[in-house]
Amino acid sequence: MLITGGAGFIGANFVNYTIENHSEYEICVLDSLTYAGSKSRLDRVLHRIDFVHGDICDAEIVGPLVESADLVVNFAAESHVDNSLDDSYPFVRTNIIGTYTLLEAMRRHGGRFHHISTDEVFGDLPLETTEKFTESTPYNPSSPYSASKASSDMLVRAWARSFGVAATLSNCANNYGPFQHVEKFVPRQITNLIGGRRPKVYGTGLNVREWTHVDDHNAAVHAILSRGEIGESYLIGSGNELSNRQVVELVLDLMGFAPDAYDHVPDRPGHDLRYANDTTKIMTELEWVPRYVDFRDGLAETIHWYRANEWWWQPQKMAAEARYQARGQ
16 A cells, blocks of 8 residues: 555554554555654554655656555645645645646556545535535635645546546545644644643634544545445545634633633635535445544543643644744734
8 A cells, every 4th residue: 555645644644543453554655744744653653664755746756656556545735724825836736736646657557546635625615504515516615725635636536537547535524633733723722722822713713614533534544445436435524513613612621721711813815614524425335433423532632642742743833833923823
């Protein structure tokens, strides 16, 4: 199995999960180690994998790795919406050109391809409704990030239909859990409190997200790899819908602070209102169910991890907060 982006947050958790639960795979990780990638996420398993420091846009590196793999799982992506608003080019390059490079290698060499994507490609849903995204929801991306991921999804579908690439695709709700970069919403709030800073909430904080533990996401990907139908896409989620304000207030409660001990900061441009995934297809066809059905339990475990692993996230914190401060956030 070739895992691209395997030193990133979700990818590295997938590598660790796979080694613990699916030891039949021999694993090679390809990662360019941008600011968001870290080999330290793989410290426990480096002796059991091959690691290649390289760029998925580099066909000379990608070709031989794909040729030697039976299965390619593509986690490699630029994924932070705020960064895409500041500079969209890295998102176009990695998410679109990188996916194209992988697909061309798959076209030449064959094998199975699974593409990791996001529910943000669908745009957003109204607040105060029960409407959810489905696999047939039209794409309507709002940010440069989600537009680049929508583009990569379309490439996967086109290469599957036009060239017979044996591909599957998944779109997951917001992830949380160990080893997530501190620029992201949940770890930013947790590490702010650990460091004596007040949490920050965009705008009114009423925007709603569905929160899925990274281990549940990765278990779902393995369900697709083992039982999914070639050419199909699957939505992954937990059913845990909370507003940003509710998430921050729960973090404050779990960490022993007053529920109103946070600040509002200016909203970001084009901020999507609500995401929610209908997971009927993956739950009925592939018999997958999330383990972390109670967000409070998963969040408590995540808080414990960040408290116990300050050595890992502290070097990132100053630079991440400086970027937010420059935006007035």
